[in-house]
Amino acid sequence: xxxxxxxxxxxxxxxxxxxxxxxxxxxxxxxxxxxxxxxxxxxxxxxxxxxxxxxxxxxxxxxxxxxxxxxxxxxxxxxxxxxxxxxxxxxxxxxxxxxxxxxxxxxxxxxxxxxxxxxxxxxxxxxxxxxxxxxxxxxxxxxxxxxxxxxxxxxxxxxxxxxxxxxxxxxxxxxxxxxxxxxxxxxxxxxxxxxxxxxxxxxxxxxxxxxxxxxxxxxxxxxxxxxxxxxxxxxxxxxxxxxxxxxxxxxxxxxxxxxxxxxxxxxxxxxxxxxxxxxxxxxxxxxxxxxxxxxxxxxxxxxxxxxxxxxxxxxxxxxxxxxxxxxxxxxxxxxxxxxxxxxxxxxxxxxxxxxxxxxxxxxxxxxxxxxxxxxxxxxxxxxxxxxxxxxxxxxxxxxxxxxxxxxxxxxxxxxxxxxxxxxxxxxxxxx
Ligand code: GAP
Numbered sequence: 001x002x003x004x005x006x007x008x009x010x011x012x013x014x015x016x017x018x019x020x021x022x023x024x025x026x027x028x029x030x031x032x033x034x035x036x037x038x039x040x041x042x043x044x045x046x047x048x049x050x051x052x053x054x055x056x057x058x059x060x061x062x063x064x065x066x067x068x069x070x071x072x073x074x075x076x077x078x079x080x081x082x083x084x085x086x087x088x089x090x091x092x093x094x095x096x097x098x099x100x101x102x103x104x105x106x107x108x109x110x111x112x113x114x115x116x117x118x119x120x121x122x123x124x125x126x127x128x129x130x131x132x133x134x135x136x137x138x139x140x141x142x143x144x145x146x147x148x149x150x151x152x153x154x155x156x157x158x159x160x161x162x163x164x165x166x167x168x169x170x171x172x173x174x175x176x177x178x179x180x181x182x183x184x185x186x187x188x189x190x191x192x193x194x195x196x197x198x199x200x201x202x203x204x205x206x207x208x209x210x211x212x213x214x215x216x217x218x219x220x221x222x223x224x225x226x227x228x229x230x231x232x233x234x235x236x237x238x239x240x241x242x243x244x245x246x247x248x249x250x251x252x253x254x255x256x257x258x259x260x261x262x263x264x265x266x267x268x269x270x271x272x273x274x275x276x277x278x279x280x281x282x283x284x285x286x287x288x289x290x291x292x293x294x295x296x297x298x299x300x301x302x303x304x305x306x307x308x309x310x311x312x313x314x315x316x317x318x319x320x321x322x323x324x325x326x327x328x329x330x331x332x333x334x335x336x337x338x339x340x341x342x343x344x345x346x347x348x349x350x351x352x353x354x355x356x357x358x359x360x361x362x363x364x365x366x367x368x369x370x371x372x373x374x375x376x377x378x379x380x381x382x383x384x385x386x387x388x389x390x391x392x393x394x395x396x397x398x399x400x401x402x403x404x405x406x407x408x409x410x411x412x413x414x415x416x417x418x419x420x421x422x423x424x425x426x427x428x429x430x431x
Contacts, residue, residue, distance in 0.1 A: 008257045009257040009315070012314055012315060019385050020041050021041045022037070022039065023036065034185030034191075034192045034193030041335040045313070045314075046307065048333045048334070049306045049313070050306050052223075053304070054198075057173050057200050063169060063171060064200065065160060065164060065172055066173050066174065067172055068176060069152025070152065071145055073144075073155065074143075075142060075144060077151050077155060077277075078128065078151070081154075082244055082276070083126075083147060083151075084126070084128075086124070088128060089125055089126050090124075090182075091123070092183045093107060093119040093123075096120060097116035098113050100112075100114070101184065102183065106184065107119075128144045128147050128179075129180075130144055131145060146177075147180050148197060149177075149199045150197075150273070151273075152174060153199065154273045154274060157277075168287055169204045170202070171203065174197075176196060177197075179193060179194050179195075180195075189307045190258075195307045196307065197305055198303070200302050201269075202302075203299055205289070206295055206296075206298050209298040209300060220252060220266055220304075224252065227330045228328075228329075228330040232252055232255075233255075234250050234252060235250065235260075236250050236251075242267075245267070245269045245270070247270050249265050249267040250265070251264070251265050252264040252266070254316070256312065256315055263312050264302060264303065265304075267300075268298070268299075269298075269299040274296050274297060313333060323380075324383050326386075326408060326409075327385060329388075331389075332429060334385075334388050336368045336382070336385065336387045337365040337429065338361055338366075338389045338391060339368040339382045339387050340358040341354065341370055341375060342354035342371050343392055343393060343395070345372070350393055350394070350395070351371065353393050353398060357403065361391075364422055364426070368387065383408055387408060388407070388428070390406045402417050403415070403416060403418060
């Protein structure tokens with residue numbers, strides 16, 4: 001069973017490289033541990049995940065606004081948030097023979113690099129990437145690449161209150177890069193050193209936090225279900241597991257080939273962040289409601305990484321059937337929605353007709369063109385990247401303006417009038 005699961009991940013890694021989803025970072029120089037590059041289909045898949053999140057969290061709601069804050073912030077932010085003073089450290093041990101380092105909580109007592117069983121004493125290691133701002137490389141110019149996007153939201157709380165008409169309860173959302181100098185990045189793109197986060201900070205009145213916490217756990221779980229993700233569950237973190245700022249955290253976990261793992265955490269960050277930034281910056285970060293009551297809001301935070309989600313969606317979608325490999329991605333996530341084929345590549349009339357269909361659909365959907373090889377190979381190629389529908393333009397098309405539309409999951413074909421294609425796909429995408 002374990003071998004089967006390892007094989008599945010290996011097959012996904014190989015498909016992702018072969019078909020241009022994910023490449024090792026700096027590939028021609030042998031890569032760099034914990035960094036990946038995203039190829040054409042991977043970029044689109046990640047974009048679609050982020051877009052679905054943004055539509056659901058920001059655009060479909062009246063109580064959430066979006067921001068895009070700088071990655072490098074004043075280092076005082078990290079002093080205030082506790083990230084510098086020990087709240088953002090991993091405990092690591094080092095193999096005495098080959099010097100490979102391991103995160104103490106992942107560590108199984110044996111070096112998986114050289115098999116040695118002797119290790120140094122555990123020690124703390126801050127996982128923030130340090131850099132210098134400006135030309136002088138001295139302590140006054142030290143800064144950090146943000147390890148979570150949340151901080152950019154907290155420091156803009158007052159700006160948002162002053163510049164919008166939003167009232168509590170309300171949220172501020174952000175999608176952007178985060179960096180962590182992970183001790184041992186592993187499991188492909190599951191744990192990397194550079195990744196993105198999609199985070200919402202939802203500000204509520206103290207005392208109402210539990211209600212909104214439960215509501216967000218359910219909403220976020222539903223989002224995954226609606227996008228067809230099958231093997232997921234909720235798990236409440238123990239007190240020992242929780243981050244320094246959290247009074248309660250529920251993880252949404254997915255069953256990866258390497259086990260059940262967190263894909264998203266929903267935390268009750270209490271008033272920790274606004275309080276600490278209020279104290280350190282001296283700026284009033286309290287809120288006064290319509291009745292004149294003044295308080296520091298509590299914060300509910302759903303936080304997820306699109307790359308980790310992408311791996312979950314890929315693992316869930318990957319299937320091997322009798323004569324094909326297919327990614328059964330939700331159509332909203334699929335990099336390409338429709339592919340158009342002329343039945344034969346050497347018949348100018350078929351090509352001409354198929355090109356008209358292709359150029360028209362391209363205005364509305366991400367559409368691909370393929371006239372290479374035979375139809376079977378073209379289906380195989382589109383199935384492997386998860387394209388939900390393929391259209392074939394054949395000799396009957398020239399007579400009655402209909403085409404065959406093949407469904408990726410069932411492989412069934414139906415004949416549809418060309419003029420109905422646009423509505424047909426709009427309807428299918430929104431089913
Ligand atoms: N602001 C809260 C926070 O950062 P987290 O549990 O450390 O909480 C939230 O991260 C999410 O960010 C995770 O559930 C995961 O999806 C993603 N994430 C965190 N570290 C990651 C890493 N090293 N590589 C890829 N994704 C990561």
